[in-house]
Amino acid sequence: MNVGDELTPLAKEPVTRLQLVKYAGASGDFNPIHWDPERAEEMGLGGVIAHGMLSMGFLGQYVAGVAGPENVRRLQVRFGAMVRPGDELTCRGTVRSVDGDRATLDIWAENQNGEQVTTGEAEVDIG
């Protein structure tokens, strides 16, 4: 892993309403904005939105896939744009720095329009 390296992207299947229901059940996050269209509409969201943590989950999958699940030391993301059912996210990343056995990665998930919806960084052990 060298500074400036571009990591192999991870293209996820389109987000589905069923996936949001599964994610609600698996995570315990039953906020109705993720599964109840009427409530999401009332809250001014124009329909259900995906859990931010689902896209962070995609990035966790990405980083653990690159470095090995036992080597992930830190994950940090900011939820910048809403993700809706039908959106197709691709996880991408680059190596920002390497310090001994520790690498810092810039990571992000972008949608089918190339918009970065979730952005952040990860630290992984590469020893």
Added chain:
Amino acid sequence: MAIDRSNIGDASEPITFDVERGAVVRLAEAIGDDQPAYAEGAAAPPTFPTTFNFRLPVQSLRAIDPSRFIHGDQEYVYERPLSAGDRITCVAKIADVNEKETRLGTATFVVVETEGRDEADELVFTGRATVILR
């Protein structure tokens, strides 16, 4: 019901969770993550601590309609990986509260910190989330 800076320091009771392999697999399935280590019980997805968050009642947050919350950011720092069989005792607390202007009007930004320790009282992870209350 509102949150303001007087709520900084509000904390949940410590709650102990068993990390069950089935719960690990269900989270991985919902994400669509086919990492074999999760089904084998050797590790859990990095975002697994999120499954604890919604079971850690900080009363001042619990009193608010959940649909008013939007997740702004999230960080996890891992001292070691979680895996099935771990018993993790977690505490969540409100670390900061600020009012800010957003595209959707004035909102309250609440920073919630979580930590998880194992049965030897060793720190396993810390979490830091900003939730936006509209």
